[in-house]
Ligand SMILES: Nc1ncnc2c1ncn2[C@@H]1O[C@H](COP(=O)(O)OP(=O)(O)OP(=O)(O)O)[C@@H](O)[C@H]1O
């Protein structure tokens with residue numbers, strides 16, 4: 001039987017989980033016996049393009065930061081390449097190496113890993129979702145589904161029990177922040193709304209501490225500790241250590257060594273809280289936003305579920321207690337909940353005949369309703385009644401936070417007499433934008449061959465449907481003739497990754 005696998009592809013740490021024989025998810029440790037693996041890739045100079053992934057790569061940041069790549073998740077879907085010597089790597093190639101390492105290590109104890117559910121932040125753009133699926137394919141995995149990280153975590157929390165009512169999932173990891181409102185009753189999880197920031201997490205806090213290191217070193221020695229971002233990476237592990245110590249103690253210190261000599265940097269928890277207060281305040285603003293989107297009040301939230309390593313920072317907990325007046329729930333390991341939930345989801349969406357009877361009966365108790373993570377629309381020409389001018393605007397067809405699967409139809413009209421073609425555009429945005437400047441264009445195509453000689457004002461139906469497989473199907477239909485233009489935005493439909501594959505060599509698993 002093939003393994004049912006969930007992978008949390010994190011900005012800083014990744015984890016892999018499988019569904020066991022009785023339908024319970026379990027984390028599979030890596031070859032070093034660690035339950036989470038740093039999402040860091042090192043290309044050693046003498047290894048002819050081969051790569052090392054995980055802890056060994058993270059350690060290389062101290063001595064070869066120029067040959068180490070990290071936080072690739074934050075660039076997923078961007079038109080961007082990393083360069084190491086003459087080699088270029090896309091963010092999805094780097095992510096694929098991390099996925100490959102996780103699958104390869106898990107296979108040592110669990111047998112071959114052929115397919116997986118991979119998690120993404122709830123506010124990930126469509127291009128970043130597609131890039132995540134591409135990364136899976138490059139790693140040799142069939143990505144059966146992708147699932148939003150807070151949704152996966154909520155699913156896991158629900159399966160272990162003791163969660164009910166309207167809950168808020170606060171997910172603060174290494175590089176992204178997501179906040180989600182969901183209704184949970186027993187093992188039935190209904191997502192209501194999500195908001196997030198794709199660049200807010202523990203790495204920001206580490207960078208703040210690097211700033212303190214630099215400042216104190218200059219004061220002591222009148223010399224800089226580092227003079228580039230790359231140079232600062234040498235001290236990242238010290239910064240992370242100090243941050244973690246401050247989660248346990250009121251005061252902590254680390255020894256750092258620079259060219260002018262060593263220095264002990266000591267900090268109090270209060271000083272650290274001051275450093276990160278802007279970031280934590282931003283998460284509070286996003287909580288306000290998601291409560292608005294869910295049309296509810298602070299008092300409607302019965303439980304707060306913590307997810308992500310950065311929620312171990314005591315200041316996070318005190319901030320949440322101040323807002324909600326209740327203690328957040330910490331019933332799970334905050335680093336592992338997302339991968340475990342993804343493995344449950346792999347079981348929930350498994351094709352018939354894949355599950356054994358114990359797994360089937362575990363899955364029948366679970367129900368999940370997720371929502372559309374973005375607004376989707378099309379560009380239309382509209383008459384401005386005040387200026388009399390024709391303006392291009394974005395018209396929303398599918399609203400964010402609509403329960404999946406969903407479908408909606410809007411009717412538009414041809415602009416001019418004798419019009420035989422129209423431009424069909426599919427857009428995406430985090431907010432219900434009307435200005436085309438603020439939307440991402442996902443697809444653009446000409447729909448030609450409409451009959452000539454017709455007057456303006458012919459009806460065009462635009463139907464967008466979004467299914468459980470994260471696939472969006474769009475139809476632009478000329479009502480009179482029934483002719484239509486169709487587009488399927490299918491993150492699974494990765495056409496050709498062979499060029500990317502050719503550029504990747506096998507990597508060493510230590
Ligand atoms: N005890 C702790 N105190 C403070 N921060 C911690 C602690 N333990 C872990 N972290 C931080 O949590 C972050 C990792 O959390 P997690 O693994 O949930 O993130 P991720 O999945 O890599 O990122 P993301 O979900 O944003 O993509 C790191 O920045 C790490 O330094």
Ligand SMILES: [Mg+2]
Pocket residue numbers: 008010011149173174308338
């Ligand atoms: Mg995470």
